[in-house]
Amino acid sequence: MPIIPEGDRLLTPAEVAAMFRVDPKTVARWARTKRIAAIMLPGGRLRRYPESAVRRVLNGQAVNV
Amino acid sequence: MPIIPEGDRLLTPAEVAAMFRVDPKTVARWARTKRIAAIMLPGGRLRRYPESAVRRVLNGQAVNV
DNA sequence: TGTCATTAGGGTAATTTGGGAC
DNA sequence: ACTGTCCAAATTACCCTAATGA
Numbered sequence A, B: 001m002p003i004i005p006e007g008d009r010l011l012t013p014a015e016v017a018a019m020f021r022v023d024p025k026t027v028a029r030w031a032r033t034k035r036i037a038a039i040m041l042p043g044g045r046l047r048r049y050p051e052s053a054v055r056r057v058l059n060g061q062a063v064n065v
Numbered sequence C: 001t002g003t004c005a006t007t008a009g010g011g012t013a014a015t016t017t018g019g020g021a022c
Numbered sequence D: 001a002c003t004g005t006c007c008a009a010a011t012t013a014c015c016c017t018a019a020t021g022a
Helices: A013-020 A024-032 A050-058 B013-020 B022-034 B051-058
Strands: A047-050 B047-050
Touching: A013 A024, A013 A047, A013 A050, A013 B051, A024 A047, A047 A050, B013 B047, B013 B051, B022 B047, B047 B051
Parallel strands: none
Antiparallel strands: none
16 A cells, blocks of 8 residues: 555745744754654655655654654 | 745744843743743754744733643 | 756764753 | 743754766
8 A cells, every 4th residue: 555645735944944933954954863753765865755744743743643 | 836835934033032021041041941832943952932822822812731 | 969957975162951959 | 921042062054065866
């Protein structure tokens, strides 16, 4: 089954950062340390964040990839 | 492209402290003791406060998390 | 193919937190 | 009973450069 549920929009680092009021770099750090779910683009450098994962954090629930 | 649906914006500890004119540490203490709603950033130490929660307190209404 | 805003990584400084005590 | 301050540790922000992707 898909790790990313269908209908789950992917957010850019800038969008996630804006939602949490943190620096985009901080979001990348969360992804690198597995503190928030994220997928890597084929290029292997840029990431996108499933909206559902972001929402889980906003709801104070556990996260993880 | 930049869609940030989450209707409830998040405030930083400093912003909340300024609104109430108290020390940021006091705000953190309120969060620890569940006197004001807050979410913990994935980092695990810093918090953000839903604007709606702060507004409820400012309006003298009950709070709780 | 070339341009260009965005993103990630490294290093360093600043901010924030928790906990105990006053 | 509640707040502000002191401390050490963890987290985050800002600097720069290189790579990505539309």
